[in-house]
Amino acid sequence: MTSKPVPGEAPGKTRPHHGSVANKLNWLRAAVLGANDGIVSTAGIVIGVAAATAERGPVLTAGIAGLAAGALSMAVGEYVSVSTQRDTERALLDTEGRELKSQPDDELNELTALYEARGLSAQTARQAAVELTAYDPLAAHAEIELRIDPKQLTNPWLAAMSSAVSFTIGALLPLVAILLPPASTRIGVTVAVVLLALAMTGWVAARLGGAKPLRPILRVTVGGALAMAITFAIGHLVGVTIG
Template sequence: MAPHPSEPHNGGLSGRLNWLRAAVLGANDGIVSVAGIVVGVAAATAERGPILTAGIAGLTAGAVSMAMGEYVSVSTQRDSEYALLAKERRELAEQPDEEFAELTAIYRAKGLSPATALAVAEELTAHDAFTAHVEAELGIDPDDLTNPWQAAISSAISFTLGALLPLLAILIASQPVRVPVTVVAVLVALAITGAAGAWLGGAAPTRAALRVVIGGALAMTVTFAVGHLVGTAL
């Protein structure tokens, strides 16, 4: 998931955790999506061929969809950042005094005394006025803008890795226990990814893990029932 322009994203620990959390969520999507597909097909047929075909199709479509969605989303984010940076550069060129006063006011609002805020604004402006203003006013590091290609590739990879688990589980297990083995493997994986995502986001791991496990179990139950009904009808 891409940072909001009002949030700092200087490539430090917070930025890395955001990318890691997005990767965990992408893997979670891959697990649930492909698990639902292969369990549904397995309910309709015992043959491995259709299950493999459906699983690979779901994995490919999901990975491409995730990548395109992230690319479009982050590209829009980057366009917004460029527009904000251009606006700030223009304002600095056209009304430097007003911008300096705004920068000083920002540091006063943070709790600095008027004299200290003025000194900080003067020193930062003398060093790099543009960077000082965009970081203080917008929370944007102009040297570390969001990268749509990185987001797209990361999402595709994380989705694919997550999707491989149910696909391999249902293909490796023998026919009589194929679905139960896959369900158990998927629920365990969802509990892990749910807890990991919550931990990275500073939320309660147990509640988040339970939420994704219940959601995954519900998704597989529905797709299994649909697959069974369709398989019986055909």
């Protein structure tokens, strides 16, 4: 999808969607983090319960309950967070719109100064400010002054659904891994599956962030291993004490 050419551009040339690309990367990072949360939290639950009992029923019940609670919690938290951000952005855009109507000259001077601060000459900065303001005044000022694209505001419902889905996908991995093998090997199989999945999410997160993958992979796998070890110890202790 391409954008309309702005005044002064040659026909056929369009502006790159830098904001759109950044938003997509942020969505991907959020999805990876949501899946990572689902993997670690559900693995901790099912391994803890499996350490306390050899029966599949309690493990399945705890795993499904943890998956549902985690997905709903992620969805509600993301909805509230994004809604608050969206309300703040709308308020800032409303304020900017009023200022453009009440003091257009001051706003034009401010935009010119911002372009000069980015390295443009005074004449070029003024010309850019004038032409962009004439084309779309709110977008021109909001993108530079507020770093907000009025046409790219995040949808809180979509954010909530994405978080819930990514958490659920991540949570299903340890849940399935602990239910399929026999009781004697299910914890070991689950640990292996979880560590492999965490290594993959760490690699993807590193690639999206442009970082070297080794440190993120070690960080997330060590953290997941510690979480599983602690919940296993707690589950085993409770199982021995109660049993």
